[in-house]
Amino acid sequence: MPNAPAATEVGRTVGASRLTVLSGPSGVGKSTVIAELRKQRPEVWLSISVTTRKPRPSETDGVEYHFVTDAEFDRLVAEGQLLEWAEFAGNRYGTPRVPVVERLRAGRPVLLELELNGARQIRTTMPEACLVFLAPPSWEELVRRLSQRGTESSEVVQRRLETARVELAAEKEFDHTIVNTSLEEVRDRLLTLVTAPSNGANARR
Template identity: 60%
Template sequence: MSRLTVITGPSGVGKGTLVAQLLARHPEIWLSVSATTREPRAGELEGQNYFFLSREAFEQTVAAGGFLEWAEFAGNLYGTPRQPVEDCLAQGRPVLLEIELEGARQVRRSFPAAFQLFIRPPSLGELERRIRGRGTDSDAAIQRRLERARVELAAAEEFDATLVNDDLEVALRELEACMDLG
């Protein structure tokens, strides 16, 4: 049976790496594509990277209940369109949604049948090491990410399951089991 699986967890926990590995092993999974009101960046493709909408079209979709979740960041709107998710599920394809905590909470209300999975780091120290290892953030930004991670980690009990991303292969097998992928 196909279902929507929602994955969330703190920045730096390795969600993107896990999802990329999962999709490489299971091409039948559809990774949900978000809609946004921001302009496309060089190389981004409609329907592959994002669905690019005008603010008016986005707001009309919100009013019609057409998003599983949505939020505004830096003056642009972002959301998960309901119809493509439902279409894929109806075709028997498992759907994966990688999203931040507030979005996951919205999906819990708008699509209660979704399976919600929280990805944890082995420790806050390891999370800090991973974020610093990226080499992309200032110390102040790293501290903000770690503070946000503490808040997000406190919400882990809200989820249907929790997975610790310590060893990638072990975490991947656990993710496959949570998604009933064998």
């Protein structure tokens, strides 16, 4: 990959297109909302992360993730090619800088789905980004959603809930909060934010 532009250069070259980050606790429905949004507006580009995790049988390189070796990931980090990255369950995940910048320069709205630490890193690397927090209607509803997934042990669910408390406490760090009470309403509100022109500064609401 070519050397990535610095964050200040990115801010000058993306024009009126907007980078939006959607974050929120596990189980709040981020992926569902994004899938619904892109059904209606497929021109919204969803960044594909790189990961050192091995692909699952149903996964295809370049679709769910870009699968790379540890050495390749190290190189991407060393060269500043990742807007953000984190380690989870022994594997690393990151957002490639160049594809995001290229889409923004081309005038396409770009959407990232990230956890709290990733969103914080984006605030530093691309301060013009719009950070959106997706909140559950209530703590009880979030507990219900995580508990009824049926795909994780009670210990994993408990760890996710402990992390969710930290994430919910960070809501004030975001530019906008959307409460996930209705899929259609959340989709429409997020779409308004994603497609709004970027002015390089975000008024917190």
